[in-house]
Amino acid sequence: MKTKQLISDLQEAKVGKVVENELLSKHTTWKIGGPADVFIEPDGVDALSKAMDIINSYDLSWRVIGRGSNLLVDDEGIEGVVIKLGQNIGHLERNDSTIRVGGGLSFIKLATIMSKEGMSGLEFAGGIPGTVGGAVFMNAGAHGSDMSHILVQARVLFPDGRLVWINNEDMNFSYRTSRLQEEEGICVEAILQLQAGDKEKVTHEMKKYKQYRRETQPWNYPCAGSVFRNPLPNHAGALIEKAGLKGYRHGGAQISEQHANFIVNVDQAKAADVLTIIEHVKKTINQLYNVEMHTEVEIVERKQIL
Template identity: 50%
Template sequence: MQHWISNLTRQGVGTVLPNEPMSKYTTWKIGGPADAMVVPENPGQLSRLVRLLHEEQVAWMVVGKGSNMLVSDQGIRGCVIRLGSGLEQIEFDGNEARAGGGASFVRLSIMAGKQGLTGLEFAGGIPGTVGGAVYMNAGAHGSDVSRIFKSADIVLETGELVTYTAEDMKFDYRHSVLHEQRGIVAKAEFMLASGDRLEVAAAMAAYKDRRRKTQPLQQPCAGSVFRNPPGDHSARLIEAAGLKGLRVGGAEVSTLHANFIVNTGQATAEDVLTLMEEIKAAVKGKFGVTLVPEVFFVGER
């Protein structure tokens, strides 16, 4: 076992899982092993873990629910951090919601609705963590995280804990400052408004119904594969290029939604990457538009 892995085991910074298959932690169900996954159970363990990795110069990354991530078949060299139960708590204080970075974003939205709070209805079908949603400025149905975000406690690469406001986060379409400055969202606060419980529930049910009809929720996928180009929809371009149903190995352009790639059973990361390249080439050739991936490819290739 590598020195740093046995060292982490001794340091009490959370559960250490050597050689952990990442396919268990991605919604595509794809990905080779991480050298080690570490699951800190509380903010203190998280800070100490990041500080130790920094001191030992071990490469690390954080995974939420792996719903926007393509992990290489060779897996990930270094440490993958996944937030444990003490970083999944959700609480409400008046119109404010506070959630650990590892909390389910869907669960947060459902609980907010039950409290009679409005603002998180859009999150009902986004199957990630609060940390992943803040990192991505996740959004749907005309809203996104930036509209309700108040602040976040973030552990920086050095282990230092900072509190970032909405301005600090530099939110944009599927973008936050964390794309340039590495850090882990340990906790986030959202400012909601008091609303009508029944109206919130009805809006969420309508969004859910629309998703069921337009997105392949029953097949392993990672949501939209490509960002939308300004003023257009990647799905429209991919469908118009005649690519629905196109397959490479076990990866297929969804026949329901053209910007989703589904794992039909045994897809590898290479299958998905090759299919993405074919889609990009066809759309560029036909419409002159360069599609930009929304999903992150991580690991060794």
């Protein structure tokens, strides 16, 4: 009954798309995930803020997703509310070498736009899936760079409804980590500092990184990118391959034959299939090499949020 009333209130407030029992397999790159009790795609930052006020008045659990590229959602779905930052929070403004961008904009799309304008600093993002907000949240990176190198400020929506601008030095960035993971903040906007560069050189670099990913990573099957963080100085994919686990399969999920740090959905895989493989990898690598493996993808169980 509470869910029905919440949906009614959100629709009346005209915050954007509001749906009951939306399958999250439609919104994750793994094509895995059960329904969200309530699914919202806000029309903009103001609509998001308004939606949060309403959700908090009901004292319901909630979480945010972007393009679902780094997410494994429970087969039973997610209890409470799922908010998707999409193209409606995908604005882009440029002021010389500084850009202000919405958290829902595709990270690859942003990198492509900037490369065509001859702006340097986002070449590393050429093949990274997900949104700008997700990239800030995860401190996404590749090829020796990451978000901590270019972020000036992030506008963050906290669970209590506060919208706050946070400076780079206060984001507690480290390898694939930011303070937002601890404080459950949502990056709804980011200000990034780029540099004017040679258009041909920037475009060439980005295309090179994109091509490298196409050649080395299995994007022909639904997947979520790298599953494990690199246990430095080791590399996760190299350890998994060395352990002879390439091609290991459970149900509809399989460790990619092309890149051992990818688990692909080869035949209507369930979250349970992926989790079984993840646990098998952790146990095997620990037994063989005494190395603890930690997931880079976020695993969301139905009762786990807020």
